[in-house]
Amino acid sequence: MVARSRLPFLILLALLTALAGAPVLQAQAPAQAPAPPAAADAVEAARQAVVKVRAFVSGEARTARTLGTVREGSGVVIDADGLIVTIGYVILEAMGVEITDHRGRTMRAEIVGYDADTGLGLLRATEALTVKPAPMGRAGRLTEGERVAIVAAGDDGRQAALMVQRREFAGYWEYMLDEAVFVSPPHPRWAGAGLFTSDGRLVAIGSLLVGQVAPGVPVPGNMMIPIDLLRPILGDLLALGRMSTPSRPWLGINVQEAPVGVVVTRVQPESPAERGGLKLGDIIVGVAGQPIRNIPEFYRRLWARGDAGVEVGLELLESSGPRALKLTTGDRRRYMKAGQSY
Known part of the structure; x- marks a missing residue:
């Protein structure tokens, strides 16, 4: 070995x-x-089961500024009824989606579901796709x-x-x-x-x-x-467009690792973090009295507090010393301005 x-x-x-x-x-x-x-x-x-995905997003969407209003990617057909798995951020908050198959046919697709925990999204073609689904x-x-x-989609995509x-x-x-x-x-x-x-x-x-x-x-x-990761959640995504279980606690921040803890690099507008007083540049060194050393440890301690909506205590490191901050977490799924099809 x-x-x-x-x-x-x-x-x-x-x-x-x-x-x-x-x-x-x-x-x-x-x-x-x-x-x-x-x-x-x-x-x-x-390769023939791979399609091009093009999504159209409103300028008022939460993710419009960071991900754009016209997004392109690929997707893979996984069943005989035109079910397509793709990366979720391409279709997140989309109001309309079209796909192009390996023959060059372009058609509308419906958003079936999106899961923030895995990052996967599902679409379904609105017309029959004469292609053998890719086995998983x-x-x-x-x-x-x-x-x-x-x-990826296209003749040169392999x-x-x-x-x-x-x-x-x-x-x-x-x-x-x-x-x-x-x-x-x-x-x-x-x-x-x-x-x-x-x-x-x-x-x-x-x-x-x-x-x-x-x-x-x-x-x-x-x-x-x-x-x-798709297999355990496929039934929920097909039936509900999302997971049936409660969402994880979500703050609405971006972070990067610091010599001690993690530093906040972005606070999303109208997010639980903004409402709770968390600011750009804040250094988080603990969650609910437990110290954190890196990003994975921060997430695990945060998500262990309960479901979305739970109150969480954060320990911040400031020049004047440590500071405690309590805030109410939110549900990422409800924060997003999802399209009407899921």
Whole structure:
């Protein structure tokens, strides 16, 4: 077994070799053979299940300033009735969505649901899609160094990549995944792109471009959301457009890690944080009497307090000393000005 301390070097070596166009070797493993014709055919079939997604958002939407009013990405057809999974931020607060299939047909799509915890969104085509749905695999079965394909909409949307790591990801916008998928080289059109195994199974959905694909590996990559996260929530999204369980406590802030605790880098207007007196530049060092050292610890302590609407005590670090602040959390879903279709 390869020592964990050597993995960053081995991953970097494999990625640099791949980028140079040479055959890639897995550490302490035989060289991977070229993909057989059956595997190439499977990924090509999966490519046909990838559609272009274009969403139109009102200028008054909460996310209009940061995400824009016209957003584009990809989505993957996952059932025979035209159900499409995509990255949620493309369709968040959208008043209208259209999709374009692999044949170039453009049609309207309805928003089925959105889940803030996973970041996934669902659409349904309003016309029949003559395409075989992409079969869903399991991201949890991916191995480091495994060859995969990132597929975005368009004839030039397919790109070979390596699965680098599965690890925790904490975003600055009150978002965290216990296990995200990191791949490289990054796809230039990552939003909503499908990640497929060599046998054409969908295992993740493209979310972000990251500067370091793994700790200690100075190579860019994509962070992707495991499709495994869709299975437990699919029934609720189809029936309700959202999760049936109560939402997590939400403040409406962006944060980044500080030498001690986390620092507030943005406070959303009319958010629980703004109403409670939290300000740009405030340093949060504790939640409900428990110290925090980093972003994941901050989120876990916040979310452990109960459901959205619970009162939370924060400990702030100021030049004059520590200060306690109590505020009532909110529901992110209700804060957003969602479209009428979900």
